[in-house]
Amino acid sequence: MTDDVLVVDSLVRRFGDLTAVDEVSFRIAPGETYGLLGPNGAGKTTTISMVAGLIAADAGTVTVAGQPMTPRTTEPKRHLGLVPQELAIYPDLTGRENLALFGKLQGLRGVELKGRVDEVLTLIGLADRAKDRSKEYSGGMKRRLNIGIGLLNRPTLLILDEPTVGVDPQSRHAILESVEALSGEGMAVLYTTHYMEEAERLCDRIGIIDSGRLQAEGTRDELIRLVGGVDTIRLGGSGGDLTAAAEELRLIPGVERVEAERRSAILTVKDAPALVAQVVGTASARGVTLADVEIARPDLESVFLHLTGKGLRD
Amino acid sequence: MRQLLVLTGSDLLQRLRDKSVLIFALVVPMALMSVFNLVFSQADDIEIKPLTVAVSAPADDDLAAVLTDVLRSLDGADELDVTVEEVDEAAGRRQVEDGDAAVALLVPDGFGPAARAGEPVTVEAVRGDEAGLEADIVLSVVDGFLKQVAAGAVTARAGLAEGVAMTDVPALVEQATTGGPAYDLVRGEASDEQLDAGAALVAGQAGLFLLFTVGFGVTGLLVDRESGTLARLRSMPIPGWVIVASKALVSFVLGTVATAILLGLGGYLFDADFGSVPAVALLVLCATAAGTSVMFLIVRVARTSEQAGIATSIVALVLGIGGGAFFPVSATGSLSRVLDLNPVAALLRGLGTTSGGGGLGDIGVPVAIMLGFVAVMLVVSRLVPDRGALS
Numbered sequence: 001m002t003d004d005v006l007v008v009d010s011l012v013r014r015f016g017d018l019t020a021v022d023e024v025s026f027r028i029a030p031g032e033t034y035g036l037l038g039p040n041g042a043g044k045t046t047t048i049s050m051v052a053g054l055i056a057a058d059a060g061t062v063t064v065a066g067q068p069m070t071p072r073t074t075e076p077k078r079h080l081g082l083v084p085q086e087l088a089i090y091p092d093l094t095g096r097e098n099l100a101l102f103g104k105l106q107g108l109r110g111v112e113l114k115g116r117v118d119e120v121l122t123l124i125g126l127a128d129r130a131k132d133r134s135k136e137y138s139g140g141m142k143r144r145l146n147i148g149i150g151l152l153n154r155p156t157l158l159i160l161d162e163p164t165v166g167v168d169p170q171s172r173h174a175i176l177e178s179v180e181a182l183s184g185e186g187m188a189v190l191y192t193t194h195y196m197e198e199a200e201r202l203c204d205r206i207g208i209i210d211s212g213r214l215q216a217e218g219t220r221d222e223l224i225r226l227v228g229g230v231d232t233i234r235l236g237g238s239g240g241d242l243t244a245a246a247e248e249l250r251l252i253p254g255v256e257r258v259e260a261e262r263r264s265a266i267l268t269v270k271d272a273p274a275l276v277a278q279v280v281g282t283a284s285a286r287g288v289t290l291a292d293v294e295i296a297r298p299d300l301e302s303v304f305l306h307l308t309g310k311g312l313r314d
Numbered sequence: 315m316r317q318l319l320v321l322t323g324s325d326l327l328q329r330l331r332d333k334s335v336l337i338f339a340l341v342v343p344m345a346l347m348s349v350f351n352l353v354f355s356q357a358d359d360i361e362i363k364p365l366t367v368a369v370s371a372p373a374d375d376d377l378a379a380v381l382t383d384v385l386r387s388l389d390g391a392d393e394l395d396v397t398v399e400e401v402d403e404a405a406g407r408r409q410v411e412d413g414d415a416a417v418a419l420l421v422p423d424g425f426g427p428a429a430r431a432g433e434p435v436t437v438e439a440v441r442g443d444e445a446g447l448e449a450d451i452v453l454s455v456v457d458g459f460l461k462q463v464a465a466g467a468v469t470a471r472a473g474l475a476e477g478v479a480m481t482d483v484p485a486l487v488e489q490a491t492t493g494g495p496a497y498d499l500v501r502g503e504a505s506d507e508q509l510d511a512g513a514a515l516v517a518g519q520a521g522l523f524l525l526f527t528v529g530f531g532v533t534g535l536l537v538d539r540e541s542g543t544l545a546r547l548r549s550m551p552i553p554g555w556v557i558v559a560s561k562a563l564v565s566f567v568l569g570t571v572a573t574a575i576l577l578g579l580g581g582y583l584f585d586a587d588f589g590s591v592p593a594v595a596l597l598v599l600c601a602t603a604a605g606t607s608v609m610f611l612i613v614r615v616a617r618t619s620e621q622a623g624i625a626t627s628i629v630a631l632v633l634g635i636g637g638g639a640f641f642p643v644s645a646t647g648s649l650s651r652v653l654d655l656n657p658v659a660a661l662l663r664g665l666g667t668t669s670g671g672g673g674l675g676d677i678g679v680p681v682a683i684m685l686g687f688v689a690v691m692l693v694v695s696r697l698v699p700d701r702g703a704l705s
C-alpha cells in the first residue's frame with residue numbers, strides 16, 4: 001500500500017546492552033486506528049518516540065505521509081499530532097495561550113490560527129474556560145487540552161501515548177469517544193495502551209508488543225484465532241452427578257471436549273453463547289442441579305498470554 | 315526566527331507569571347543588599363575623637379620644638395581634633411594615667427644635638443589604655459618625623475664620608491629632613507579598580523544572583539522534559555536548535571534585565587555610582603553570557619530539574635563567594651590566578667574600573683576573562699557526556 005500514512009520498517013533502538021525496540025514493522029492506512037498493545041516496558045513509548053522523530057533509530061526507517069522521519073527532519077512533522085503520556089501543557093499559560101503557542105510553532109498564524117484555536121476549544125469543551133490558566137483546570141480538563149493541542153494542525157497521523165493512564169473513568173470514557181470520532185473523520189491514529197479493553201474498543205488493527213518485539217498483529221478476530229478461537233463453558237453442580245451427563249454433553253453439535261467430575265465440568269465449544277441453553281438443558285435432564293454456569297471467551301489477554309507466557313499487567 | 319521569538323516570548327511570559335523568578339532575581343538580592351548595607355555601613359563608620367597630647371620637651375631644643383609644632387599642625391587636618399599641652403615628664407605620665415591625655419610624648423634632654431649627630435636617642439611615647447585610632451595616627455606621625463631626622467643625620471655622615479664640603483652639608487641635611495621626595499605622584503585617570511563598601515555590596519549581590527537568575531532559562535529544558543512539553547516541542551516542525559536557543563535567550567534576557575535593575579536600583583538606594591553606562595552595560599552583557607554558559611554545562615550533566623537547581627546553587631555560591639560577592643577575597647599563587655578567571659570577580663573588577671572613571675577602553679581584561687569563560691564552558695559542555703535534557 002503506497003498511500004499508507006505511516007510505514008515503520010524494521011525499526012531498532014538500543015540503550016547500551018538493552019534492545020528496547022527490535023525489528024518492529026507495521027503500517028497504518030488513512031482513517032485506520034492502530035493499537036500498540038503491551039505491558040509497561042514493552043517498547044511502546046520508544047517506538048512512538050522514533051515515529052514522532054524525537055529520537056533516532058539505530059536501524060530501520062519511519063515514513064510519515066511519504067516522507068522519511070528523523071529527529072532532524074521538520075517537513076514530515078507538519079503531518080503529525082503528538083499527545084504524550086504526560087500532561088504536556090504549560091500550567092502558567094491559559095488554555096487558549098497553550099493552543100496558540102503550539103499552533104504558531106506548527107506554522108498557523110493570523111485568522112487561521114485564531115479560527116483553529118476556537119474550533120479546538122469547542123471540540124474539547126473548554127471554550128468557556130479558555131482564559132483560565134491551565135493549572136486551574138481539573139485533571140480531565142488538562143487531559144482534554146493535552147489532546148486538543150495534538151489536533152490543532154489537523155494531523156494526518158495522530159499519535160496518542162497511553163492517553164488514559166491515571167484518568168478517572170468519566171474522563172477516560174470521554175477520551176475514548178473522542179478518539180473514535182477522530183478515526184471516523186479519516187485521521188490515522190497510532191494508539192499505545194496496556195489496557196486490553198481500550199485496544200479492543202478503538203483499534204481496527206492491533207500490534208502486540210513485548211520485550212521490544214512485535215509478537216503479532218491483526219484485527220481482534222485474527223489475533224484471537226491465534227489461540228484457536230474456542231470458548232469454554234464451566235458448569236458447577238449442587239446435586240446429581242455431572243460425570244453421568246458427560247457422554248450426552250459430548251454429543252451436542254459444537255461441543256469439542258468435555259472434562260467432567262461429579263460436581264463440575266468444563267466444556268470446550270465453538271460458540272458458547274449459542275450452545276449454553278442446550279448444555280444446561282441436557283445436564284438438567286440427567287438429574288443434575290446446577291449452581292452456576294460460566295462462559296469464558298478468548299480475549300486479547302488470552303492472546304498475549306498465549307504469545308508471551310505472561311499477562312498484560314505482569 | 316519567528317519560532318524562536320514565539321518560544322522565547324511565551325517562556326518569558328511564564329517566568330513573569332511564575333513569581334519565583336522575580337523573587338530570586340530581584341526581591342532576595344535587594345533584601346540582602348539592605349541587610350548587608352545596614353551591617354557593614356556601621357562597621358565602616360569609624361568615629362575620630364578629640365585627642366590631647368601631653369608633650370614634655372627641653373625648653374632650649376629647637377628640634378624638639380619642631381616636633382611639638384608638627385603635632386600642633388595636625389589639629390584640623392583630616393578631621394583630627396588635636397590639643398597639645400606642654401608639660402613636664404611627671405605631669406605627662408600622670409595625665410595619661412588619669413585619662414586626661416591620650417598620649418604623652420617624653421623628649422629627653424639633648425634630643426636635638428644627639429639626633430643631628432646621629433647618636434642613639436630615645437623619645438618615649440606613653441599611650442593611654444583608652445586611646446583609639448586617633449592616637450595611632452599621632453604616633454605614626456611622630457615615628458615619621460623621627461625617621462626623617464635620622465635620615466638627615468645619615469645624609470650628613472654620608473656626605474662627609476664622600477668628601478662633600480662642610481659648607482654644603484647643611485643644605486644636604488635640610489633637603490633630607492625637610493624636603494619631599496625628588497619625584498611627584500600624580501593621580502592618573504585610570505581607576506584603582508576598588509569599589510567602595512556600598513558599591514561592592516550592590517555589585518556583589520548582583521553578580522551572585524545573576525547566576526541564579528539565568529538558571530530559570532536554560533535549566534527549564536529539564537522541566538520541559540519532565541512535563542512532556544519538550545517531547546511535544548521536538549515533535550513540532552521546528553529545528554531542534556530553536557528550542558535550545560530560546561532557552562538561552564530567556565536566560566540572557568532575564569539575567570541582563572535583572573542585573574541592570576539591581577545595579578541601577580541598588581546604586582540609587584545605597585549611593586553607589588558605577589560610572590560609564592556603556593561600559594557597565596557591556597560588563598553586564600558579558601557577565602550574563604558567562605552565567606548562561608555555565609547553565610549549558612549544568613543542563614548537560616543534571617538528570618532532573620531538582621539536580622539542576624542544586625547544581626546551580628552550588629555553582630552560584632562558589633563563583634559568588636570566590637568572586638567577592640560578600641567580602642573581598644584574596645589568594646596567593648595559582649589559586650589567585652584561578653580566582654582571577656571567575657566571571658563574578660571579573661564583573662566586580664570591571665565595575666571597580668568604571669566606578670573609578672574608566673570607560674569602554676579600560677575594561678578589556680574583565681571582558682576578555684568573561685568571554686573566555688563563555689568559550690571554555692561551551693567547549694566543556696560539548697565534551698562532557700550528556701545525561702540531561704539535551705540527550
